[in-house]
Amino acid sequence: MTNERLREVMSVGGWTHAALAEAAGVDPKSVERWVSRGRVPRRATAARAAGVLHEDVYALWPALRQPRAARAVSTELVALYEKRADVPVSAYVDLLASARTRIDILVYAAVFLHEAYPRLNDLLAERSAAGCAVRICVGHPDSAQVRLRGEEEKFGDGIESRCRLAALHYRRLVGTAGIELRTHGTTLYNSLYRADDQALINAHVWGTNAYRAPVWHLRRNGTGGLFDTYADSFESVWQTGQEVTR
Template structure:
């Protein structure tokens, strides 16, 4: 079952019949797509326009690392920059979580400011999903350093404080944990069970403009597990932070 396609159709409020009518195909064809069959290129392009989600998110097998080279099985997609990932893709990622959601970043302000994404995290926590969020310590030296790298100075600390304020109600829920870290982040991470988005960091380039790698855990998922080990080490080093429910 193509769960990403199913979720994208649900978010777009399109049934199998609706999508088949828009694309002038038989409803059985749409059901075959949901079962895993891949549409033709022209049809795929039309579907992505209708649903507002990237082609490689809907069909990860399209992602390759170059002519004649197959991608590693754990690499589902590659995005040239984080801003290329649509809101629908983020919603699909976190919607799939059944046990674990993890966020590791300096501020993750783009997520915190999105009421729909934050609401989804709250729904998942209410369903028993563990939600862990690790953000940079606003008073930490490495947050200051990253601010200098991105040429925004003290604004980095302000972004973190703003993110915590936006997340304040979410952070009051059972099952949601916040820790602050003072580590050098070579990448940000966004986990949903066996899926992981790794946003690279580069000197002088904001994370939003840097590449993102989408990994899926499997039998030989060496990269996925290496990044997950890094996440856990930073989480262990972080400190719990009290949050004022009335801060936003």
């Protein structure tokens, strides 16, 4: 298959295969293959040739419009669950139990954890006693964002009551050395459960209850990756939070 567009542009401009090859920094046989066989040069080479010819690179080689292949998966992705309901409670428990230096929890309510694992407070207290810094940030029930979330999920004021229940559960830990509890009023795009360099991230999908939304398990691999993106988001929300006292 020939490249008639390239042949025409070269003919009009008086370009020979050898002349274009020299200007583009390639072998004349390469230019010949571009024209007679429809070969597509590398992007950088194509850009140089198009510049010399004063022509749009995509007009000469439309195939270059195709996007480059994306990485299939992040190196920090350990597992992907289609729904939070598919994640066994043991995954949360094991994750938090593995923490040695840091536990961060960012949710609106997530009372399912206390309901499914009544020893959650005990586990957090044990980790704290072992030297782990524990920060918990739950939704403020009177915030506009929490109310809006309830409307979007067609859950009414149910989410507000669950935020109050979550705060009630965690309030028992207030005063425990190494544990901090705050409420926040941000638009929460993801719930986050972090233990050191691992995290479970529950995506929030508009109009969908969190238990029906996906969860990805991340493990930090270097700096500046996907894990750090979520860790940084926790820090931003944490700074806006109001401390809960007895």
